[in-house]
Amino acid sequence: MQDEFFMKEAIKEAKKAEELLEVPIGAVLVLDGEVIARGHNLRETTQRSITHAEILVIDEACKRLNSWRLEEATLYVTLEPCPMCAGAIIQSRVKEVVYGAKDPKAGCAGTLMNLLQDERFNHRTEIRSGILEEECGELLSDFFRKLRQRKKEQKQQSIQES
DSSP: OHHHHHHHHHHHHHHHHHHTTSOOOEEEEEETTEEEEEEEOOHHHHTOTTOOHHHHHHHHHHHHHTOSOOTTOEEEEEEOOOHHHHHHHHHTTOSEEEEEEOOTTTOTBTTSOBGGGOTTSSOOOEEEEOTTHHHHHHHHHHHHHHHHHHHHHHHHHHHHHO
């Protein structure tokens, strides 16, 4: 299935983020069956709150196409877009968003709210969800489990050194 192929590409990007100790979220933007932009979270690396995978991918695609309009493009992302990313998706006129795991804390493609299909905006985006959902969700769960463990170990080491 085409969705699974491109979601696996987004997962590859998420794994790159994880290697950098970033929250493992990855994205690819597809136009005419070809990946034209790819990226992953870089918020910790850059210390810039806007460097989410979706924002970076949209920016790269706009530069590549020399256009802010991505009306025929499909965005594949491992986690449901947050409010900021949903805004960028709407503003760049992305045709479709396909995501893996739901985000109960910030999901704006149907879980917490649905900005992408809100009729008050002049553009609405098609949504497909749950593509490789388990694999995408496990990436995040494993990352945060390891992060908590590292913090616990650092705290214990700090106590021992005191």
